[in-house]
Amino acid sequence: xxxxxxxxxxxxxxxxxxxxxxxxxGFLMQTSEPSYAAQxxxxxxxxxAISNVTQARLEGxxxxxxxxxxxxxxxxxxxxxxxxxxxTQPVILLVSRDMPVGAMPQEESTPLLNCKASLTxxxxxxxxxxxxxxxxxxxxxxxxIHHSGLKFTEIVGNEGTLEVTVPALTEKAVxxxxxxxxxxxxxxxxxxxxxxxxxxxVQWKGQSSIELHAxxxxxxYGSDGHVWRGGPRDVSAxxxxxxxxLTQLGNSDxxxxxxxxxxxxxxxxxxxxxxxxLSLEAEVTELNCNTAFNxxxxxxQPDGELRVHEMEMNIPDCEATGEFLVLKNLLxxxxxxxx
Numbered sequence: 001x002x003x004x005x006x007x008x009x010x011x012x013x014x015x016x017x018x019x020x021x022x023x024x025x026g027f028l029m030q031t032s033e034p035s036y037a038a039q040x041x042x043x044x045x046x047x048x049a050i051s052n053v054t055q056a057r058l059e060g061x062x063x064x065x066x067x068x069x070x071x072x073x074x075x076x077x078x079x080x081x082x083x084x085x086x087x088t089q090p091v092i093l094l095v096s097r098d099m100p101v102g103a104m105p106q107e108e109s110t111p112l113l114n115c116k117a118s119l120t121x122x123x124x125x126x127x128x129x130x131x132x133x134x135x136x137x138x139x140x141x142x143x144x145i146h147h148s149g150l151k152f153t154e155i156v157g158n159e160g161t162l163e164v165t166v167p168a169l170t171e172k173a174v175x176x177x178x179x180x181x182x183x184x185x186x187x188x189x190x191x192x193x194x195x196x197x198x199x200x201x202v203q204w205k206g207q208s209s210i211e212l213h214a215x216x217x218x219x220x221y222g223s224d225g226h227v228w229r230g231g232p233r234d235v236s237a238x239x240x241x242x243x244x245x246l247t248q249l250g251n252s253d254x255x256x257x258x259x260x261x262x263x264x265x266x267x268x269x270x271x272x273x274x275x276x277x278l279s280l281e282a283e284v285t286e287l288n289c290n291t292a293f294n295x296x297x298x299x300x301q302p303d304g305e306l307r308v309h310e311m312e313m314n315i316p317d318c319e320a321t322g323e324f325l326v327l328k329n330l331l332x333x334x335x336x337x338x339x
Contacts, residue, residue: 119185121175126235127168127194136160142254146176149298152250153257167247167262168194196268198334199300203260207287210295212261216243217274241269273338278331281324289318
């Protein structure tokens, strides 16, 4: 083999070896670069990218491959990530002491017009007086009626009116009504026929169960001449002077009601003579047993004066329930002369 051929052979072998080494180096760079890039911290990548760009600018070269590479996330300054300490002093919020807007004030009731109470009094038969009360704004209210020491309790009707007939105790009769709120009314009238009648009244408070009994001309209990709560008669009994009648006053449904009973006898026109025996009796009940109560009697004298007597009664204990206490000599018997 000549020297010329040997040189040609060496040149081809060197070219083949060089080509093989280039292929091997390219393969190693492709397989090792991703893992190496994954191990480079973001800060180092950012620094390397900045250095390459700076060097390219200095050399005046354009590097589009590096420009297309993804940019690294910027790292905030160290002082930006420092945690601020919260204040140790608690913040106090002041809640308004004013009433919430949702709580509206109560509506004031509108005062009614023409609410003044009025009372009228008209004389009637047998020295009775018809009272007519108008109190449009006090319907259902308790009212106390006063007349010459006589007192009893009534209740105003649903229509704001009340009508009651009261035995007159004086010829110039004055009546006063008083309500629980302090309002009231006054009325007066003349009762000239009172001189023809004898009158006795008893009044009390609460559940005392006092009864006024009148036995005319010696009548026995339960007979026609016995006038009491169980046989009161009415104003027609005085016609022709035949006998008397009993009037009951007060409404027991009212709280702590004032009650009264009044006996009337037509002494000025009586057709018989004799005595009317008067007495007070009290039944012992479960409501009044073993208690004490006060009562008052009012008697109309022949001269028109009123005699008032106060008394206190002790009711026996409850073992005596159903029995009656007879109180004698508390009232003066009526002496009737024939006319």
